[in-house]
Amino acid sequence: MLRRIIIGIISLILLAGTAPAQEVQFTAQAKPVVALGETFTLIYTLNAQGNGFRGPNFQGFELLSGPNTSTNSSIRAVNGRTTMSITYTFTYLLQATREGNFEIPAASVSVNNKQFASNTLSVRVVKNPNVPGGQGQGAAGQNRSPGTAAPAATGNSNDVYVKAFASNASPLQGEGTVITYKIFTKVPIAQINISKLSSFSGFWSQNLMKENDKLQQTTQVIDGEQYVVADIRKIALFPLKSGRLVIDPLELACVAQVRRQTKTKTGDPFFDDFFNDSFFNSGVANVEKSLKSNPLVITVRPLPEEGKPGDFSGAVGSFTFHSEVDKTRLKTNEAVTLKCTISGKGNIQLIDKLNVTFPPDFESYDPKITSDIQTTAAGISGNQVFEYLMIPRKPGKFRIKPITFSYFDLDKKHYVTLTSPEFSIDVEKGSGEAGAVVTYAGANKEEIKYIGSDIRHIKDGTFRLNLAGSRFFGSTGFWLMLIIPLALFILLLFMWRKRMARRSNTVLMKNLKATKIARKRLQKAEAFKKSGNQDDFYIAISQALWGYLGDKFSINLSGLSIDSVQDALTKQNVNDAIITQFIETLNNTEFARFAPGEKTVNMERIYNEALEIITKIERELR
Numbered sequence: 001m002l003r004r005i006i007i008g009i010i011s012l013i014l015l016a017g018t019a020p021a022q023e024v025q026f027t028a029q030a031k032p033v034v035a036l037g038e039t040f041t042l043i044y045t046l047n048a049q050g051n052g053f054r055g056p057n058f059q060g061f062e063l064l065s066g067p068n069t070s071t072n073s074s075i076r077a078v079n080g081r082t083t084m085s086i087t088y089t090f091t092y093l094l095q096a097t098r099e100g101n102f103e104i105p106a107a108s109v110s111v112n113n114k115q116f117a118s119n120t121l122s123v124r125v126v127k128n129p130n131v132p133g134g135q136g137q138g139a140a141g142q143n144r145s146p147g148t149a150a151p152a153a154t155g156n157s158n159d160v161y162v163k164a165f166a167s168n169a170s171p172l173q174g175e176g177t178v179i180t181y182k183i184f185t186k187v188p189i190a191q192i193n194i195s196k197l198s199s200f201s202g203f204w205s206q207n208l209m210k211e212n213d214k215l216q217q218t219t220q221v222i223d224g225e226q227y228v229v230a231d232i233r234k235i236a237l238f239p240l241k242s243g244r245l246v247i248d249p250l251e252l253a254c255v256a257q258v259r260r261q262t263k264t265k266t267g268d269p270f271f272d273d274f275f276n277d278s279f280f281n282s283g284v285a286n287v288e289k290s291l292k293s294n295p296l297v298i299t300v301r302p303l304p305e306e307g308k309p310g311d312f313s314g315a316v317g318s319f320t321f322h323s324e325v326d327k328t329r330l331k332t333n334e335a336v337t338l339k340c341t342i343s344g345k346g347n348i349q350l351i352d353k354l355n356v357t358f359p360p361d362f363e364s365y366d367p368k369i370t371s372d373i374q375t376t377a378a379g380i381s382g383n384q385v386f387e388y389l390m391i392p393r394k395p396g397k398f399r400i401k402p403i404t405f406s407y408f409d410l411d412k413k414h415y416v417t418l419t420s421p422e423f424s425i426d427v428e429k430g431s432g433e434a435g436a437v438v439t440y441a442g443a444n445k446e447e448i449k450y451i452g453s454d455i456r457h458i459k460d461g462t463f464r465l466n467l468a469g470s471r472f473f474g475s476t477g478f479w480l481m482l483i484i485p486l487a488l489f490i491l492l493l494f495m496w497r498k499r500m501a502r503r504s505n506t507v508l509m510k511n512l513k514a515t516k517i518a519r520k521r522l523q524k525a526e527a528f529k530k531s532g533n534q535d536d537f538y539i540a541i542s543q544a545l546w547g548y549l550g551d552k553f554s555i556n557l558s559g560l561s562i563d564s565v566q567d568a569l570t571k572q573n574v575n576d577a578i579i580t581q582f583i584e585t586l587n588n589t590e591f592a593r594f595a596p597g598e599k600t601v602n603m604e605r606i607y608n609e610a611l612e613i614i615t616k617i618e619r620e621l622r
Helices: 002-018 135-142 269-275 476-504 506-531 534-552 562-571 576-594 599-621
Strands: 026-029 033-035 039-046 051-054 061-078 081-096 100-104 108-111 114-117 121-126 160-166 177-185 189-196 203-207 217-222 225-239 243-247 251-261 284-292 296-300 316-325 329-331 336-346 362-364 368-376 379-392 396-400 404-409 414-419 423-428 437-440 448-451
Touching: 039 061, 039 108, 039 284, 061 284, 081 284, 160 251, 160 284, 160 296, 177 189, 189 225, 203 534, 225 296, 316 414, 336 404, 506 534, 506 599, 534 562, 534 576, 534 599, 562 576, 576 599
Parallel strands: 033 121, 316 404, 329 423
Antiparallel strands: 026 039, 039 081, 051 108, 061 081, 100 121, 108 114, 160 177, 177 225, 189 251, 203 225, 217 225, 243 296, 251 284, 316 336, 336 379, 362 379, 368 379, 396 423, 404 414, 437 448
């Protein structure tokens, strides 16, 4: 072997010394039309040995790698005379970042102390290129100088691929399943860029991997080949309806480093074996790979109807329930807080309301909801805290009836109802205003208490005198003063009864408060947007959109889906364009949560879309 290498080197020297001079050719080649975001190669080819290569400045493109240099040799025997040529290539890997027509300036190189410039290239970047497969490569080949060929790169579809796995392909409605996307590769890869996310129609989704998480790599032997395996995405899904649900494939692009193969044909078996030896053929090439995962079919089983509690709202998992009040003795117009905490593992983020009945003499407010959620590879757990503020307006002894919370326990395979204790609250009369306040402490007139009195001052100044014989009794003013208070009393009584009837109508109250609650959630989302908290922002936006329609049309959380929402809006004669916009807003929210790009711009766009569509639907329903 050593003798063959020495003979080969001597032959190269002799051939180089006898090779005739040839014209220097320095050319550039690239695809003339590329898609926005596409990665493509720019190759400069030189048919002579040079130095001092200087590449151009790239406008409209992002430089991913380069210049990567390689050398290709070829030997030909013509009429008994053997000639050898060596080709040098300089390769860039570029990504199109803007639409438009761009010119790639010439590169320069020095050969024998003489400067040579390549040709310039025009590249058009389009959003949706209408270029048949292979056309771009053919156009690129037209820029290639005669007698030169781009080196081929070896590789097959099994070198690198993406596969999706479901932890549970047949969950119950509301039961979580984890979808994991794994990449398998036998070659070095870089620049992993997700081009199309899977859609999760019919699911509530939560990303289990952070943006800055490093890919944890392992090795795995498949069909006798060793692969490097890494999780690139992990999503927890909670089905909102039963049936057969399809998860579309995920698509991504990456740059794979594969071995370049060059074959030298001289007609001499010795030279062919020598120049095709791996010692002279060790170059590699960066090749863009477009990958697509397999689709997944999730068959969701319905929850059993037997034993389903009346207050069940779709909670599935394993939970605990605890409630407390911060005080049991207070005075009128003082505030008391009822705090309810749900903790556990499951679809806890979908629990957004409790059935609480307050005493009629208590003024109550919408709850303040605080979430502490942990997302790990094992699933989602944490707690939801509901804080209700109440203000008693009258003294007495009051009771807050027990609060119930029902869920389906996955371990026990049946429904569980948790109940809070009953709370007794003693309310005393608070300090009165400056002036006389009369209140009844019992049922008899003798028990009437007179609290406070005014100091009557001596009146001075001018007085109005009436004619003798004039009487106020029976006058117009008398009847007005008699009728007006009575009319006001009847009006107030009517309004009070109407208000109590509305408050007792749970469906109506939810409908009236739907917009108010949605706007509060949007305000919460805006706070997350300003702080850059992307995950909590999209959760708040989804809760605002789904919660608004759930309250507006009295649809339980377990019954919320794209179909049920579309039917409800159609029955209310909402414009089809607005219904379509609402569904697109839901899909855009889910996509933007994981889409690449400037997250601040994405959050601002999604926030404006959610605010706009809620406003449009509210106008349609008036």
